[in-house]
Each structure stands twice: as C-alpha cells, then as structure tokens.
Amino acid sequence: xxxxxxxxxxxxxxxxxxxxxxxxxxxxxxxxxxxxxxxxxxxxxxxxxxxxxxxxxxxxxxxxxxxxxxxxxxxxxxxxxxxxxxxxxxxxxxxxxxxxxxxxxxxxxxxxxxxxxxxxxxxxxxxxxxxxxxxxxxxxxxxxxxxxxxxxxxxxxxxxxxxxxxxxxxxxxxxxxxxxxxxxxxxxxxxxxxxxxxxxxxxxxxxxxxxxxxxxxxxxxxxxxxxxxxxxxxxxxxxxxxxxxxxxxxxxxxx
Numbered sequence: 001x002x003x004x005x006x007x008x009x010x011x012x013x014x015x016x017x018x019x020x021x022x023x024x025x026x027x028x029x030x031x032x033x034x035x036x037x038x039x040x041x042x043x044x045x046x047x048x049x050x051x052x053x054x055x056x057x058x059x060x061x062x063x064x065x066x067x068x069x070x071x072x073x074x075x076x077x078x079x080x081x082x083x084x085x086x087x088x089x090x091x092x093x094x095x096x097x098x099x100x101x102x103x104x105x106x107x108x109x110x111x112x113x114x115x116x117x118x119x120x121x122x123x124x125x126x127x128x129x130x131x132x133x134x135x136x137x138x139x140x141x142x143x144x145x146x147x148x149x150x151x152x153x154x155x156x157x158x159x160x161x162x163x164x165x166x167x168x169x170x171x172x173x174x175x176x177x178x179x180x181x182x183x184x185x186x187x188x189x190x191x192x193x194x195x196x197x198x199x200x201x202x203x204x205x206x207x208x209x210x211x212x213x214x215x216x217x218x219x220x221x222x223x224x225x226x227x228x229x230x231x232x233x234x235x236x237x238x239x240x241x242x243x244x245x246x247x248x249x250x251x252x253x254x255x
Contacts, residue, residue: 056069
C-alpha cells in the first residue's frame with residue numbers, strides 16, 4: 001500500500017532496524033518495522049526522519065505483529081528543524097499531540113493535512129506561540145471538541161466585549177460574569193481581547209502571519225493557559241511536550 005506519511009516517533013528494534021510510528025494520509029496512525037534501515041547501504045537511509053513528509057510503501061498485513069515497510073522516499077525534509085531547536089521543539093509537540101489524539105489504524109486525512117501544513121509553516125516561519133495555539137484549535141475542531149468562546153454556555157450571552165467572563169475548562173466554554181457569580185464554578189478570568197483572539201484563531205483556516213500579531217506576551221500566556229486546561233481535561237493526557245515547547249518559546253521572548 002502506498003501513502004504519504006509523516007514519522008512521529010521511532011524506536012530501535014535491533015542494531016539495524018527501527019519501529020516507526022507514522023501519521024499517514026490514508027490509514028491514520030500506524031507502526032511499521034523498517035528492517036536494516038541503519039545499515040550503510042540501506043535504501044531507507046536518509047529517506048525518513050522526524051518531521052519529514054514521505055511517500056511510504058508498506059505491506060498492509062501483519063507479519064509477527066508488525067507492518068513491514070518496503071520503500072520510503074522523501075517528499076519534504078524541512079531542514080529548519082535541524083538548525084532551529086525551538087522550531088524542533090514545536091514540531092515535536094505537534095507530532096506528539098497528533099499521536100495522542102489519533103487512534104491506531106483509523107483514517108484521518110484531514111488531520112494528516114493539518115499536521116503537514118503546520119510543519120510546512122514552522123519550517124518557513126519558525127516557531128511562535130500563536131502558531132501552536134492556532135494548531136490546537138484547528139485540531140480540536142476536527143476532533144469534534146470545539147471550545148465555546150463566542151457565547152456563555154449557561155445563558156447564551158455573547159462574549160464580545162464582556163468583562164468579568166470566566167473560562168471553565170472542564171465544561172469547554174465561557175461563562176458570563178452573572179452566571180459565574182451564581183454558579184461559583186472554578187474558572188479562570190479571560191479578558192475580552194483574549195476571548196476575541198481565541199475566537200478569531202478558531203475560525204482562521206491559516207495561522208496568523210507573525211507580522212500581524214499584535215498581542216502582549218501576558219495575554220498570549222493567558223490564552224495558552226486556557227487552552228492547556230481544556231486539552232488536559234478533554235484529551236486525558238498531561239502533554240509534557242506542550243509544557244516544554246511553551247516554555248522554550250516564552251524563554252525566547254524574555255532572553
């Protein structure tokens with residue numbers, strides 16, 4: 001079976017062979033055994049690595065519990081990730097997030113295309129916090145886990161320019177000041193400009209250009225905190241890679 005694929009992780013099986021976890025365009029997340037890929041004369045050598053997009057040919061049947069790769073050719077190597085460690089950390093997080101969300105052998109072509117496009121963007125523009133938040137919102141939307149930023153989840157009041165609103169991550173939405181005071185639910189306050197930005201990024205089909213981002217660092221951190229709460233609760237994963245990537249991007253701002 002031939003498909004486009006992005007390596008998410010790989011682990012050694014023997015001195016010369018690897019098990020590679022892929023996000024594929026047609027078959028979702030799967031694991032193949034690549035025999036002898038580390039031998040000096042292997043046809044696989046240099047044809048795949050983390051964050052590449054490849055053309056993968058594999059046997060679509062288990063052999064001793066493995067899918068066996070037959071051929072692999074590089075389509076996009078994305079060289080920035082070998083020289084820009086922050087971009088590499090961001091790409092690692094995106095791949096880890098997809099690996100966490102996509103069930104084994106479940107076709108998800110839209111998620112493959114989303115990851116492919118996000119890696120291309122990272123390779124072109126480098127890493128920034130807004131790009132990661134945009135990717136998270138786009139991924140959640142495709143998973144059917146869209147957070148509610150535009151209206152109060154209790155009374156339906158519009159959240160446009162509403163001071164005193166709170167984000168309740170466990171319920172996946174905003175509550176207005178009045179509903180929050182009545183319910184006393186645990187939440188974090190979100191300023192109107194942060195709510196507006198999250199809502200805008202959620203609707204955007206592409207990440208906002210770096211040149212057009214006009215948002216204070218503290219506001220970006222608040223938006224990242226709100227989405228992080230939602231992701232941990234609804235994906236049931238600590239997402240350690242997210243904390244590492246976010247800290248690296250914020251450290252650059254402070255340096």
